[in-house]
Amino acid sequence: MEFTRRSLTTATGATAATTFTRTALGGWEPSERYPDPAIQILDPSFAKYRLALAGVERLATGMRWCEGPIYFGDARCLLWSDIPNNSIMRWDEGTGRVSVYRRPSNNANGNTRDRQGRLITCEHDTRRVTRTEYDGTVTVLIDKFDGKPLNSPNDIVVKSDDSIWFTDPPFGILGNYEGHVATPELPTNVYRFDPKAGRATVAAGDINRPNGLAFSPDEKKLYIVEAGVTPRVIRVYDVNDDKLANGRAFITAEPGGTPDGFRCDVDGNLWCGWGMGSAQQDGVRIFDPNGKPIGFVALPERSANVCFGGAKRNRLFMAASHSVYSLYVNTQGAPGG
Numbered sequence: 361m362e363f364t365r366r367s368l369t370t371a372t373g374a375t376a377a378t379t380f381t382r383t384a385l386g387g388w389e390p391s392e393r394y395p396d397p398a399i400q401i402l403d404p405s406f407a408k409y410r411l412a413l414a415g416v417e418r419l420a421t422g423m424r425w426c427e428g429p430i431y432f433g434d435a436r437c438l439l440w441s442d443i444p445n446n447s448i449m450r451w452d453e454g455t456g457r458v459s460v461y462r463r464p465s466n467n468a469n470g471n472t473r474d475r476q477g478r479l480i481t482c483e484h485d486t487r488r489v490t491r492t493e494y495d496g497t498v499t500v501l502i503d504k505f506d507g508k509p510l511n512s513p514n515d516i517v518v519k520s521d522d523s524i525w526f527t528d529p530p531f532g533i534l535g536n537y538e539g540h541v542a543t544p545e546l547p548t549n550v551y552r553f554d555p556k557a558g559r560a561t562v563a564a565g566d567i568n569r570p571n572g573l574a575f576s577p578d579e580k581k582l583y584i585v586e587a588g589v590t591p592r593v594i595r596v597y598d599v600n601d602d603k604l605a606n607g608r609a610f611i612t613a614e615p616g617g618t619p620d621g622f623r624c625d626v627d628g629n630l631w632c633g634w635g636m637g638s639a640q641q642d643g644v645r646i647f648d649p650n651g652k653p654i655g656f657v658a659l660p661e662r663s664a665n666v667c668f669g670g671a672k673r674n675r676l677f678m679a680a681s682h683s684v685y686s687l688y689v690n691t692q693g694a695p696g697g
Contacts, residue, residue, distance in 0.1 A: 388660045388683075391415050398643075398658040399687070405648060406655035409629070414688040416657065419451050420458040421683035425538070427621070428471040428515070429679045430479070431669025438669060440679050441468040443484065443538045451684065453670075467532060467539045470515035470621070470665070472696075474555075475522055482513035484532025484539035489513050489524065489553065502553050502560055508545040512538075515572045515621055515665070518696055519579055523602065524553040525563060527570035529587060550584060552602055563604045564597065572621035572665065575599070576649075577628055577694040583610060585619050594619055594632070611651050617641055621665025621679075625691040629654070631676060635662025644678055659685060668693020 391397060396415035401407050424444040431438050436453040439461055448468050450461040462468070467484035474480055479492040480501075487510045488503035501524065503510060512532025517525050529548045532539030550564040550573065564570070568588030575582055579599060586593045594611040597604035611630075613619055618636040625631065628649035634656075635642035642662045646655035661680035669675050673692040678685040 388418060390417060400656040400658060401654075402646075402656055403648075403652060403654040406646060409625075409646075409655065409690050411688055411690050416659070417686050419456070419677075419684045419686055420449070423449065423682050423684075425664070425681060426679035426684055427469050427664045428482070429665060429667045429677045429684065430471040430473060431667055431675075431677060432473070432477075433669065433671065433673075434477065436671075438667075438677055438684070439471060439479070440677075440684060441465065441471060441481075443467050443469055446485075448481070449684075469513070469532070469538075470526070472516050472518055474518045474524070475520065475696075480516055480518060480524060482516050482526060484512040487512055487533070487539075487542075489516065489526055491555075501555060502551075505546055505549075505551065505560055505562075509542075511544050511546055511548060514570075517573055517575055519575060520696065522555060524555060525573060525575075525582070526551055526553070527567075527573055527584065529569040529571060531569075548588070550604075554602075561602065563602075564607065566607060567595065572619065572633070574623050574630070575694070575696055576624055577626055579696075583622065583624075583630060585621075587620075591615055591617060592619055594622075594630075611647060617645075618662070619645070620663070623666055623668060624694045625668070625689075626694050627691060628694075629691070631666050631668075633663035633665045633678070635659075642680075644676070657687060 395412045398416045423442040427441045429440040438451045446464045448462040448465045466486040468481050470482040481490050489501045491499045511528045511530040514527045530544045533542040548569050549562045550570050551560045552563040553560045567586045571585035571587040573584045582597045591613040596610035598606045620633040622632040630647045632645050634645040643659040644657040663678045663680045665679045676687045
């Protein structure tokens, strides 16, 4: 799709030619063994998802805090946010080249694509959700609710009916590292935005600092991280058209465990960025549709968020603290994330 390639090359900003080393941080080497010992089977049901001849690869490093990965199949590239560096980064699959896609990014965090292939972005500093059009121009979708500024939109997904769902915790306005200091004027809601009507509604208002979110493959459930409780909880809601109902705890993290962003595969397994409590917890934890932990991908850094991509949507991309990693798996990502 040529239109998307144009949008990816015209929205880069003046520093788009800047390239980044893939080895700026040392101390990590890929395993020479197959199967890669970093891919751990916690339950026999996970064995079918591990490819015996695939290992964890580090694609880029040297960032401050990586978030919001999203894959563009038509351009064969991955975009992700480096929030404190005020940048959206780009990795090209064909060449392995890493460059700046957009700077300043307004401290962009979560990214996704709408069903027309356009980039949808949460911005901390401007406290808004934007859409990058095919020609590279940026459209503001929403920056206020009930006349008050949003807190700091964090993570985002698009449903098959084109509605945009996003979380709005205050993390970007609690300091000047990932945004700027400001006083929250709204509760920490989860919103549903209808781009056709240009109208937002509160999908969930009972979550203390909602963070990552993802639909199940059939879109009948929405998973949301509640980050304002200790330990963190992944909640699940039933999706009734434009409303959420029957919210309940799906996974309660063990002490020190920190779920952040996640995506579902086509079988309904949840692949969750995890870590922060201890080095042994850093990576991606996989849960089956019943909430049972079945697998773990160990990384040398906490993973904040993930997405699926590659030509067959069977490559897991993992945004970690300073680096981005990938792993081919024997499943595919569900559409919409």
